[in-house]
Amino acid sequence: MKRGSADLSIIGTSVPRVDAVNKVLGRTKYVADLQLEFPELLHAAVLRSPHAHARVLTLDTSRAERLPGVTAVVTGKDCPKTIAWTTQRILAEEEVIWAGEGVAAVVADTPEIAADALELIQVRYEKLPAVFDAEEAAKKEPPTVVDRNLGRHPGGPQFAPEFPNVTGSYELHTGNLEQGFANADVIVENRYSTGRISQSQLEPAACIARCEPDGKLTIWTNGQGVHIIKGMLSDLFSLSHSKVHVISPYQGGSFGNRIRYHQAEALAALLALRTKVTVALTFSRREMYLGSPGGLPIITRVRTGAKRDGTIVAQDLDVLVNNGASYACQQDGRAAGSGAICVYRQPNVSMRTRGVNTNTPWAGAYRGLGSPQVTWAVESQMDILAARLGMSVVDIRLKNILNRGERNAYGEMVESIGAARCVEAVAKAIRIDEPSVHEAGPWRRGKGLAVGGKQNTPRGRSEATVLVHDDASIEVRFGSDEVGNGAETVMTQIAAEEFRVPGQTVRVVRGDSATTPYDTYSASSFTTYNTGNAVRLACREAIGIIRRAAAPLLQSGEHDLEVADGCVGIRGVPGSGLQISDLFKPFSLFKDERLPELRKGTPIIGHGIFAPSPPVAWDKKNGQTPKMWNWYQYNACAVEIAVNVETGEIKILKAAVAADMGFPINPKLCEGQMEGGLAMAIGTSVMEEFLYRDGVMINPSFGDYRIPTVSETPTRENVAILFAPDPLPDGPWGAKGIAEGSVLAVGPAIGNALYNATAVRVYDLPLSAERVLAALKASAPPVAA
Amino acid sequence: MNFHGRTKPHLRLTINGVTREFLVAPTTTLLELVRSKLGLTGAKRGCDDGNCGACTMLIDGAAVKTCIVLALQVQGREVVTIEGLGSPQQLHPLQQAFLDHFASQCGYCTPGMILTAKALLDEYPNATEHDIRDALHGTICRCTGYVKIVEAIEAARDSRV
Numbered sequence: 001m002k003r004g005s006a007d008l009s010i011i012g013t014s015v016p017r018v019d020a021v022n023k024v025l026g027r028t029k030y031v032a033d034l035q036l037e038f039p040e041l042l043h044a045a046v047l048r049s050p051h052a053h054a055r056v057l058t059l060d061t062s063r064a065e066r067l068p069g070v071t072a073v074v075t076g077k078d079c080p081k082t083i084a085w086t087t088q089r090i091l092a093e094e095e096v097i098w099a100g101e102g103v104a105a106v107v108a109d110t111p112e113i114a115a116d117a118l119e120l121i122q123v124r125y126e127k128l129p130a131v132f133d134a135e136e137a138a139k140k141e142p143p144t145v146v147d148r149n150l151g152r153h154p155g156g157p158q159f160a161p162e163f164p165n166v167t168g169s170y171e172l173h174t175g176n177l178e179q180g181f182a183n184a185d186v187i188v189e190n191r192y193s194t195g196r197i198s199q200s201q202l203e204p205a206a207c208i209a210r211c212e213p214d215g216k217l218t219i220w221t222n223g224q225g226v227h228i229i230k231g232m233l234s235d236l237f238s239l240s241h242s243k244v245h246v247i248s249p250y251q252g253g254s255f256g257n258r259i260r261y262h263q264a265e266a267l268a269a270l271l272a273l274r275t276k277v278t279v280a281l282t283f284s285r286r287e288m289y290l291g292s293p294g295g296l297p298i299i300t301r302v303r304t305g306a307k308r309d310g311t312i313v314a315q316d317l318d319v320l321v322n323n324g325a326s327y328a329c330q331q332d333g334r335a336a337g338s339g340a341i342c343v344y345r346q347p348n349v350s351m352r353t354r355g356v357n358t359n360t361p362w363a364g365a366y367r368g369l370g371s372p373q374v375t376w377a378v379e380s381q382m383d384i385l386a387a388r389l390g391m392s393v394v395d396i397r398l399k400n401i402l403n404r405g406e407r408n409a410y411g412e413m414v415e416s417i418g419a420a421r422c423v424e425a426v427a428k429a430i431r432i433d434e435p436s437v438h439e440a441g442p443w444r445r446g447k448g449l450a451v452g453g454k455q456n457t458p459r460g461r462s463e464a465t466v467l468v469h470d471d472a473s474i475e476v477r478f479g480s481d482e483v484g485n486g487a488e489t490v491m492t493q494i495a496a497e498e499f500r501v502p503g504q505t506v507r508v509v510r511g512d513s514a515t516t517p518y519d520t521y522s523a524s525s526f527t528t529y530n531t532g533n534a535v536r537l538a539c540r541e542a543i544g545i546i547r548r549a550a551a552p553l554l555q556s557g558e559h560d561l562e563v564a565d566g567c568v569g570i571r572g573v574p575g576s577g578l579q580i581s582d583l584f585k586p587f588s589l590f591k592d593e594r595l596p597e598l599r600k601g602t603p604i605i606g607h608g609i610f611a612p613s614p615p616v617a618w619d620k621k622n623g624q625t626p627k628m629w630n631w632y633q634y635n636a637c638a639v640e641i642a643v644n645v646e647t648g649e650i651k652i653l654k655a656a657v658a659a660d661m662g663f664p665i666n667p668k669l670c671e672g673q674m675e676g677g678l679a680m681a682i683g684t685s686v687m688e689e690f691l692y693r694d695g696v697m698i699n700p701s702f703g704d705y706r707i708p709t710v711s712e713t714p715t716r717e718n719v720a721i722l723f724a725p726d727p728l729p730d731g732p733w734g735a736k737g738i739a740e741g742s743v744l745a746v747g748p749a750i751g752n753a754l755y756n757a758t759a760v761r762v763y764d765l766p767l768s769a770e771r772v773l774a775a776l777k778a779s780a781p782p783v784a785a
Numbered sequence: 786m787n788f789h790g791r792t793k794p795h796l797r798l799t800i801n802g803v804t805r806e807f808l809v810a811p812t813t814t815l816l817e818l819v820r821s822k823l824g825l826t827g828a829k830r831g832c833d834d835g836n837c838g839a840c841t842m843l844i845d846g847a848a849v850k851t852c853i854v855l856a857l858q859v860q861g862r863e864v865v866t867i868e869g870l871g872s873p874q875q876l877h878p879l880q881q882a883f884l885d886h887f888a889s890q891c892g893y894c895t896p897g898m899i900l901t902a903k904a905l906l907d908e909y910p911n912a913t914e915h916d917i918r919d920a921l922h923g924t925i926c927r928c929t930g931y932v933k934i935v936e937a938i939e940a941a942r943d944s945r946v
Binding site: 016017019021024025026027028029030035112199201253255282483485486669672674676678702703711713715716719 | 812820821824825826827828829830831832833834836837839866867868870871872873876879880881883884885887889890891892893894895896899914918919921922923924925926927928929930931932933934935936
């Protein structure tokens with residue numbers, strides 16, 4: 001039996017992606033590519049509000065309905081009432097609450113006719129006062145209330161009637177804050193902010209919804225979580241689960257955009273159910289900005305106290321999360337706040353987090369779930385303290401980073417934390433102690449580093465099914481997503497490892513609510529952990545069946561048998577193996593015999609269910625709990641930048657990224673996540689921002705919302721990717737997750753490098769050229785007369 | 786004025802080596818034509834305004850963003866899509882390099898990246914990393930951070946020697 005290093009045959013090896021051949025050939029089908037398979041297909045288009053907050057006075061769709069080629073027009077009154085906390089409302093009715101909210105939808109023979117029909121819909125709006133600023137919106141008497149229902153549990157009271165735009169709040173109090181500050185030798189207080197961002201994954205949202213004559217609904221979608229979507233549609237349209245079928249083919253990126261995306265599926269389903277045909281709903285790029293959930297702007301006020309030796313003795317934080325006009329991915333901002341709790345020892349900390357609504361496009365899950373934004377604040381503070389104390393930026397962090405076996409400020413036991421080694425790795429790679437070389441001209445160089453952690457949300461169970469066919473080939477069925485994250489490849493590796501076979505023997509079937517077992521969506525970096533553990537359990541059940549069938553034939557106890565290379569044999573006895581395919585007995589039509597347990601044509605089926613242990617409700621008074629989240633992934637980043645003091649432009653010259661992912665199941669895929677996260681975070685740190693006029697986004701295109709091209713990233717030899725894994729006890733082979741870690745520390749590393757280069761600190765992301773130049777000018781000494 | 790379904794001028798062009806004739810509405814883009822009339826869905830719609838390169842095809846050897854090219858503009862030209870490159874039995878060297886170097890994650894930008902790289906290497910077989918970055922800067926990837934894409938193109942370049 002072949003064995004790789006460390007007794008593993010394929011886990012830990014960079015096997016090629018199982019979906020890559022079709023991707024390089026251009027054969028992979030995404031949702032919009034399936035349209036040709038439906039000759040009867042009709043096309044939908046959505047009319048969106050041009051105002052951030054307005055009453056809909058009149059809405060006349062009659063001219064649109066009469067346009068030849070138009071099958072149906074629907075408005076808010078045709079939509080089922082959505083359930084708060086599960087689905088964004090489908091179309092507005094009496095009031096629109098953000099510029100881009102849908103007010104009507106048409107179904108027509110072609111996309112062109114549908115677009116023409118939108119122009120024939122006549123809407124009269126009465127503009128209402130609007131609020132865009134999160135701090136204004138969070139006040140007792142805000143300029144306007146976005147929607148009184150947003151902060152309300154179904155059938156329940158509003159969360160905070162006195163603060164009508166605040167949808168939730170969380171408070172943590174550990175130790176004695178006052179005493180902590182009294183003992184501090186140095187205290188630093190600042191306000192940090194981040195801008196509104198968009199995941200900008202390349203494939204726009206798309207659905208195809210078909211209604212059969214018997215009322216059965218089938219939806220092909222690039223939304224995430226086929227079972228989640230199925231459940232939502234069943235509830236919304238009062239359909240039995242047997243009448244709803246959701247399929248997700250390959251998805252072109254997500255970074256959180258496709259989670260809670262159900263508004264698109266709900267609208268497509270509504271249109272299909274009404275017209276009884278097949279309807280395609282595809283978002284334009286502009287609609288991705290105006291009508292799909294982007295990333296949260298977060299304001300963090302933080303006051304930090306430290307002793308002369310760098311020990312953090314007190315920290316007071318206020319985290320305000322701007323959810324836009326939405327039912328809120330983060331009603332209470334708690335997930336964002338976790339970034340401030342999971343890295344450092346905090347004996348005396350107070351943190352208040354809040355979610356607030358504004359009349360801006362709805363925000364939702366974005367890679368990092370708010371932790372990068374809070375890490376921006378915390379890691380800038382660490383460098384400011386280091387400068388005040390004359391300490392190195394590495395030493396101050398190493399002094400305070402938690403160790404395994406300690407408890408963090410929530411009260412959770414720290415099980416796995418590679419943060420310190422991540423810091424050391426990037427510091428060494430960028431040679432943080434060597435000052436940058438200075439050159440003549442307007443470019444100033446500087447170096448900076450930062451570290452961050454990201455929680456993992458326990459989202460309940462994943463299930464997996466593994467089939468062993470009578471030719472000994474293996475089929476893994478699971479229900480979550482392949483958005484580019486490599487889930488299909490990792491599950492292939494896991495099954496191949498369990499059965500000790502080459503990866504080519506394993507096939508994956510994924511993302512179909514009718515044929516793949518229950519799973520949640522691929523989010524919070526937990527697919528390898530949650531679904532991976534389920535796949536392992538399913539493999540073991542199938543292997544158990546094989547051993548039980550082979551035991552009498554080998555005259556051995558089941559537990560002395562092992563499976564590898566398509567054989568089952570006695571452990572330690574070479575040559576004792578039977579071919580697994582020989583265990584499947586043909587069943588004769590002509591003989592009356594007992595059914596053999598393993599029969600030709602019928603696969604062995606193993607099923608696995610994995611759920612992490614659930615969180616423990618936190619103490620209402622102090623916010624503490626032994627289990628707020630599941631595990632944490634960690635990441636450090638160090639950069640060398642050049643900033644142009646005449647234009648404010650920042651170039652990233654060199655970058656080092658180190659990740660604690662627990663264990664790298666596929667090292668090359670891990671590198672890919674880290675390189676991708678670095679580029680994405682460069683974008684949100686120096687380039688990307690929603691710009692508004694009266695709450696209307698004025699840059700909803702790749703031309704004006706600029707995301708990094710290759711030119712904005714360092715050259716290949718200037719990117720260092722480093723692994724510093726700390727195994728997780730219940731992760732598959734110690735693996736945690738990696739997808740989000742690499743966006744955590746990039747922003748503050750760049751901000752710290754900017755300070756290193758210019759002695760100017762900017763507190764607001766993105767560090768756009770305009771913002772940096774203004775800060776440089778504001779701090780420049782006055783010109784002598 | 787409504788052009789849809791009315792005047793449809795005649796278009797003749799070569800796609801992946803096969804000459805074809807169509808009647809197309811003047812407003813039809815080359816991207817729409819190739820995807821819907823020929824079912825060649827490798828070229829993708831990503832941004833609607835020629836910024837992301839997911840719609841890239843080769844027109845007479847040059848990498849062109851076809852979401853902003855009207856089909857009638859390529860009268861008589863030679864168009865190559867990703868489907869015209871390689872086969873499951875024999876991948877084009879660029880396709881093999883993308884596979885070997887993990888240069889594709891979600892895969893949505895991959896056809897555009899490969900064709901853009903092909904246009905570059907066909908014209909500049911000794912393209913440097915600087916040349917590659919220059920050629921790719923109009924084709925966006927959100928997943929990979931470009932490192933392995935550049936690595937793959939350099940490997941394909943080196944394998945041609």
